[in-house]
Amino acid sequence: MSTPRIRQPSMRDVARASGVSYQTVSRVINDQERVHPETRARVLAAVDALGYHPNSAARALVTGRGSTVAVVASNTSLYGYARTLEGIEDAAFAAGYTVNITVLRSPDQSDRADAVERLLSQPLAGLIAFTHDDLARSAVEDVPSRMPAVTVFGTGAGGRAHILLDEEGGARAAIRHLLDLGHRTIHHAGVPPLLPSGRLLGWRATLEEAGVPRPEPIPVTWEPRSGYEVGSAIARQHDITAVFAGNDDIATGIVRALIDSGRDVPGDVSVIGFDDTPLAAYTRPSLTTVSQDFVELGRRAFDLLHGLIEQDDQPAGPTVLPTHLVTRESTGPPRR
Amino acid sequence: MSTPRIRQPSMRDVARASGVSYQTVSRVINDQERVHPETRARVLAAVDALGYHPNSAARALVTGRGSTVAVVASNTSLYGYARTLEGIEDAAFAAGYTVNITVLRSPDQSDRADAVERLLSQPLAGLIAFTHDDLARSAVEDVPSRMPAVTVFGTGAGGRAHILLDEEGGARAAIRHLLDLGHRTIHHAGVPPLLPSGRLLGWRATLEEAGVPRPEPIPVTWEPRSGYEVGSAIARQHDITAVFAGNDDIATGIVRALIDSGRDVPGDVSVIGFDDTPLAAYTRPSLTTVSQDFVELGRRAFDLLHGLIEQDDQPAGPTVLPTHLVTRESTGPPRR
DNA sequence: ATCGGCGATGTGAGCGTTCACATCGAGTGT
DNA sequence: ACACTCGATGTGAACGCTCACATCGCCGAT
Known part of the structure; x- marks a missing residue:
């Protein structure tokens, strides 16, 4: 009439059931050599019968x-x-x-x-x-x-x-694409901290190499809403013709704000995203963006x-x- | 010249450093009563000095x-x-x-x-x-x-x-909204298996209660691409005026396909999504959808x-x- | 003075594993 | 027939912790 301890079976239980020592069970579990095939089979059968799982806490404890x-x-x-x-x-x-x-x-x-x-x-x-x-x-x-x-x-x-990921290379390709299209410069809506970001670096370096003006980056957060706010501001500055956004969500927010403000994308302003999310190909307009795996x-x-x-x-x-x-x-x- | 064992300090080390037994250290770590405040402070100081972390594997082993x-x-x-x-x-x-x-x-x-x-x-x-x-x-x-x-x-x-989440309730609200707008019936683009889905249940039940025809659900996957394919097919069936999509991504794909096929949303076809993803408010058109926390x-x-x-x-x-x-x-x- | 009681602390055991080493029996070369 | 090797298996200890119980003072009550 002892308390029916609900306990997972241990190596000892398996050992007892298959008539070997716990060490041999350990060897079988860890797929080591030096175990007779017959013994191995017997142990494996017992493992199956008892529903034994190795206890990874115990293993971690001893192996460190x-x-x-x-x-x-x-x-x-x-x-x-x-x-x-x-x-x-x-x-x-x-x-x-x-x-x-x-x-x-x-x-x-x-x-x-x-x-x-x-x-x-x-x-x-x-x-x-x-x-x-x-x-x-x-x-x-x-x-x-x-x-x-x-x-x-x-x-x-x-x-x-x-x-x-080669964000810098992606940013460079994006900026070059826009420059090749004839834009005089490209604005960047990025998420601070901006400094270590490959996107920022690629953007800045490419503008520099092209010898075009480098506007101040516009700070945003990762939310589309933040993109919308930035987009509304950009809509008022008619000298801005191209925006490189920190990601696709921001880009989508910007696009929406521009269009809500009566400006055309890409007619008046080109917008480029980053990430190539599954949705980027299906928004209107679909997004030019940088794909990353x-x-x-x-x-x-x-x-x-x-x-x-x-x-x-x-x-x-x-x-x-x-x-x-x-x-x-x-x-x-x-x-x- | 023994091997410099790189080992995390253990309770024993803390005990030795603070002049108590390991059990007292255990009590301090586990915030138990019955420890003299002064002793507790001494132990805590040793913990800090040695950079001791309790070993959760050992704890898990004994507590099970x-x-x-x-x-x-x-x-x-x-x-x-x-x-x-x-x-x-x-x-x-x-x-x-x-x-x-x-x-x-x-x-x-x-x-x-x-x-x-x-x-x-x-x-x-x-x-x-x-x-x-x-x-x-x-x-x-x-x-x-x-x-x-x-x-x-x-x-x-x-x-x-x-x-x-009350998907069924959300689906009901969505379908009722469309019926209230005057649609004769609403098609559903859902992800199989459809049966246990609250979305399907709510859709079906609401149509049934309204006594309107219940078209076969259209199977899709979670990707916007799949929505696009379904949308292209729907665009050809001019009797379809309203689609309830399995989620916002699918809805976005459907919308895009409809518009690419020359149909207007919501003019020709109303589309409703599910989830209220951050982007749903910023696509064009923005999505009517069911918000879930x-x-x-x-x-x-x-x-x-x-x-x-x-x-x-x-x-x-x-x-x-x-x-x-x-x-x-x-x-x-x-x-x- | 004596004793129960209680707060503070210590001791022994065991959780389930692996590691290092010991043992044991059957082949092998001489 | 002998030590000798080698493959197969077993034994003891330890990992770091918590649980149950033992111990030790010190208090106030009798």
Whole structure:
């Protein structure tokens, strides 16, 4: 009449059921050599019969390393980040890892410390941080260097392995496209902080190389609403003929505001986006934008981390994934 | 000259540094009573000095339960799911839990078993499954009932605590809106499987109650491209004056196709979406759609799970969160 | 003075695994 | 027939923590 302990079966239970020692069970579970095929079969049968699952907490405890990779980001629902996360999860799952997410919402120092604290108390194999803004960037600095880590987006942080999309190249292609169409200069509606952004860099450098005036960037947030507000302001400045937006949502907001203000796109103003979201081809006008493969980025980021975890092979420099311009309806020659 | 073991400091190290036993350290860490304030301060100082983090694997091993909640979904990057995930993460973080994601990509039986296997080998506190399709639904069935679990979206599964958005109510409001405008019937472009979907149910029931013809639903996928294809077909059938789309992306694709085919929206055909994505207000025409608070859904789903974990209070019935119709430009009276 | 009681702290055991090493039996070369 | 190797399996310890229980002072009540 003892209490019926609801307990997952352990290696010992499997060992007892198959008449071997727990060590042999361990060998079978971990696919090691030196186990008689017959014994292996017997153990496997017992595993199946008892519904045994290895306990990863116990394993992590003794090995000192888990099979979970943590993803640290300030946002996970914007299209690009969500897709990148998807890529990470995909590759991680295939490699037998599990994915944990931590969203850094507040720039508050103690909140961040708390998040990092909690991160490190788990048995992690490694960490991937979205370093497009300062939140994740400074969190990475707090992570002990012994923990394998990869930074994605932006400029990276803490000298970690870094992978990013060629936003600068994409921006250059976008600006060149507009210049080739005959625009005298191109305005940029970007999300601060603007400095480390490849988009800003590509925009500025290309204008500079072309020797055309470089207007001040217009600060926005990631929401279409913010794009709409900027677009309304731009509509009043008739000297602006081309706008390079920080992403497709902003671009869509700008387009809508311009048209609501009676201006034509691309007749009066050309607008170019960034990301090539699934909707970009179906808005009116459809958006000329820069296409990026976020899922691939996520997969590659995991692969990089995986290499770091397994063989500690630190890559020499940052990995840069290509982007490409997709020309659609929202850009055209300026009205003369 | 011993090997310099890179090892996180443990409770024992903290105990040694502050001159108490490891048990006292444990009490301090877990905020228990019965510790002298002075001792507590001394321990805390040592914790800080050594940079001690509790090892959650060890804790999970002995308590038999982790502080991680797993989210099981077939997709995490579509707007609604990404936002729901965000809400879960937010609430979980606030409550001291960590979030793990598992994407069920393939309907393959053994893949699913593999995923559940891996899920259960972790030290979980509970599980949240997005049961809008069969993938997560059948995974929930494989989870032992002792594991606290909450199902989100759709019809739920396994008799678990269930929370969902009032899609049916939203669909009803949408259809009524169109009927009120004078449409004779409303077509539905939905994503199969159609049966358990509240959108389909609300659409069908409202048409039925109005005593108007109920056309066959038109199958689509979640992509705008699929909407475009359906829209092109609809453009040829001039008797169709109103379409209720499965989500805003599909609606946008349909709108674009209709206009590309020379038909006017809403002049010739009214189109209504679902979700109220940030972009819905800025497309042309802006979309009449059903607004849903996904973030809140995620938060509430976690709260539900949290209740299950802490006090095992199983709610009586499903929780239904309100949705509401947002009227914009894509709907209007039919041309007579 | 003696004792129960209670607040503060310590001790032993065990959670389920892996690692390092020990053992054991059957072949192999001489 | 001998030590000798090697493949197969077993044993003890440890990972860092929490649980249950033991201990130790010190208080006021008798």
